[in-house]
Amino acid sequence: MTxxxxxxxxxxxxxxxxxxxxxxHPLHGRIVILSYDELLAYPRLPRSTYVxxxxxxLNQADARAVTARIAALRKACPDCVMLNLPDQIGTRQDIMRxxxxxxxxxxxxLPVDTPPDSxxxxxxxxxxxxxxxxxxxxxxxxxxxxxxxxxxxxxxRDRFAVTEYIDTRNDQGLHxxxxxxxxxxxxxxSGLGQSRAWVCKGEYSDPNNVxxxxxxxxxxxxxxxxxxxxxxxxxxxxxxxxxxxAVVGGRPQIFEINTNPWLEPPERVPGEDREGTERIxxxxxxxxxxxxxxxxxxxxxxxxxxxATGRPTVRPSRRQAARTLLRGMRQLHRExxxxxxxxxxxxx
Numbered sequence: 489m490t491x492x493x494x495x496x497x498x499x500x501x502x503x504x505x506x507x508x509x510x511x512x513h514p515l516h517g518r519i520v521i522l523s524y525d526e527l528l529a530y531p532r533l534p535r536s537t538y539v540x541x542x543x544x545x546l547n548q549a550d551a552r553a554v555t556a557r558i559a560a561l562r563k564a565c566p567d568c569v570m571l572n573l574p575d576q577i578g579t580r581q582d583i584m585r586x587x588x589x590x591x592x593x594x595x596x597x598l599p600v601d602t603p604p605d606s607x608x609x610x611x612x613x614x615x616x617x618x619x620x621x622x623x624x625x626x627x628x629x630x631x632x633x634x635x636x637x638x639x640x641x642x643x644x645r646d647r648f649a650v651t652e653y654i655d656t657r658n659d660q661g662l663h664x665x666x667x668x669x670x671x672x673x674x675x676x677x678s679g680l681g682q683s684r685a686w687v688c689k690g691e692y693s694d695p696n697n698v699x700x701x702x703x704x705x706x707x708x709x710x711x712x713x714x715x716x717x718x719x720x721x722x723x724x725x726x727x728x729x730x731x732x733x734a735v736v737g738g739r740p741q742i743f744e745i746n747t748n749p750w751l752e753p754p755e756r757v758p759g760e761d762r763e764g765t766e767r768i769x770x771x772x773x774x775x776x777x778x779x780x781x782x783x784x785x786x787x788x789x790x791x792x793x794x795x796a797t798g799r800p801t802v803r804p805s806r807r808q809a810a811r812t813l814l815r816g817m818r819q820l821h822r823e824x825x826x827x828x829x830x831x832x833x834x835x836x
Contacts, residue, residue: 490518490519490520490534490535490536490787490788490820490821491518491519491536491537491780491783491787491788492515492518492519492520492536492537492538492539492776492779492780492783493519493520493521493522493533493534493536493537493538493539494519494520494521494522494538494539494541495521495522495523495524495527495538495539495540495541496521496523496524496540496541496542496748497523497524497542497545497546497748498523498524498525500542500545500748501521501523502750503541503542503748503749503750503751504521504751505521505824505827506750506751506752506753507751507752507753507769507772507773508824509824509827509828509831510753510755510828510831511753511828513773514773514777515773515776515777515780515824516822516824516825517821517822517825518780518821519776519780519821519824520534520536520820520821520823521823521824523800524543524546524550524554525800525801526800527554527557527558528553528554528557528796528797528800529796529797529798529799529800530793530796530800531792531793531796532790532791532792532793533561533564533790533791533793534787534788534789534790534791534821535565535568535784535786535787535788535789535790535791536568536783536784536787536788537568537569537570537571537779537780537782537783537784537787538561538568538569538570538571539571539572539728539779540554540558540570540571540572540573540574540728540747541572541728541729541747541748542747542748543572543574543577543747544579544580544616544617544747545617545618546574551574553797554574555574555575556795557793557795557796558570558573558574558575560793560794560795561793564791564792564793564794565784565791565793567784567785568784569782569783569784571672571727571728571779572726572727572728572729572747576725577724577725577726577747579616580597580616580617580649580744581597581599581616581649583724583725583726583744583745584596584597584649584651584742584744585597586723586724586725587720587723587724587742589723590719590720590723592716592719592720592723592740592741592742593741593742594654594736594739594741595608595651595652595653595654595741596608596651596652597614597649597650597651597652598649598650599646599649599650600613600637600640600645600646600648600649600650602650604630604631604633604634605630607630607633607650607652608652609627609628609629609630609652609653610626610627610628610652610653611626611627611633611650611651611652611653612624612625612626612627612650612651612653613627613636613637613640613648613649613650613651614648614649614650614651615647615648615649616647616648616649617647619744619746621687621689622651622687623648624636626653626686633650637650653686654734654736654741655736656686656688656734656736656741658682660682662682662683662684662698663682663683663684663685663686663687663688663734664680664681664682664688664734664735665679665680665681665682665683665688665689665732665733665734665743666679666680666707666713666732666733666734666735666740667679667680667730667731667732667733667749668713668714668717668730668731668733669729669730669731669749669768669771669772669775670717670718670721670726670727670728670729670730670731671727671728671772671775671776671778671779672727672728672775672778672779672782674775674778674779675714675717675718675721676768676771676775677707677708677709677710677711677713678708678730678749678768678771678772679704679708679730679764679768680700680703680704680707680708681697681704682697682698682700683696683697683698684696684698692757692758692761699758699760699761701760701761701763701764704761704764705763705764705767708764708767708768709767713733713735713740716739716740717731717733717740720733720740720742720745721745724742724745726745726747728747729745729746729747729748729749730745730746730749731744731745731746732744732745732746751768751769751772752765752768752769753765753769754766754769788821790818805836806830806835806836807827807830807836810823810826810827810830810836811823814826
């Protein structure tokens with residue numbers, strides 16, 4: 489029975505599929521994963537709890553269409569719980585502005601057309617539609633910032649913003665990145681990394697990464713930042729996502745809140761870090777299972793929703809062929825089980 493519908497961009501569903509399709513868990517048979525194109529196209533949609541993720545990757549036209557379709561869905565299913573309504577969250581720029589205005593962040597992210605003298609330096613450039621980190625080195629002066637902005641492709645310039653740098657070094661002199669995940673009302677620590685470089689992504693392949701599994705495990709079993717992170721998520725109007733941050737001067741400073749964070753399978757990480765990753769995955773599955781309890785009465789039925797656009801654009805593949813078959817059989821909620829079998833057979 490479908491009780492959660494997870495909606496994200498078609499190219500970024502691996503964020504949850506990599507875990508959901510590779511192990512046993514209580515969400516098998518209880519979750520449908522749709523692309524935004526499918527959300528717009530299908531005349532019938534699940535009566536369920538909805539999680540909308542990754543909408544910062546939608547262009548303006550698609551975002552307007554998605555907002556209108558969600559409005560039609562809310563009328564068709566007024567008791568469906570919906571997390572991360574795109575029209576309430578807005579853009580990444582809107583999120584970062586709210587965090588600063590609420591007093592959560594001391595630093596600012598501002599548009600590239602902001603007068604260069606307005607910033608506290610150093611600063612760096614950041615794209616608004618990806619999660620790949622800074623797009624420049626630290627920029628020390630207004631003149632240097634003007635040069636960096638002038639060098640951007642004019643067609644892409646409005647996808648960039650300028651962020652004020654903050655020093656996140658911990659008591660070991662390493663730049664630190666923490667993470668907290670929110671799923672509905674439930675929050676839990678979901679990562680701690682440290683790096684010799686000022687950009688700390690916590691990636692195992694990064695030569696500047698300094699692993700400390702014992703320190704990370706202690707963090708993952710704590711809740712020291714829980715109240716502050718709940719306030720940050722509330723200020724950002726986000727009910728599903730992962731906040732990446734550092735504690736500076738005793739207060740969390742939020743680098744970003746990713747509404748579609750990748751859930752890393754424990755078997756893909758080095759052995760000494762696996763226990764922490766297993767805890768993160770276990771907490772995520774438990775929180776999603778609890779979210780399933782918010783599903784409306786009659787969850788599992790597919791209901792008529794106006795304003796469908798027709799057949800979605802699809803790329804031919806074995807996965808897509810299997811999904812088409814499952815949908816025709818009204819079994820799309822069993823997709824994670826089917827894809828687990830196809831992965832085992834190395835067919836996808």
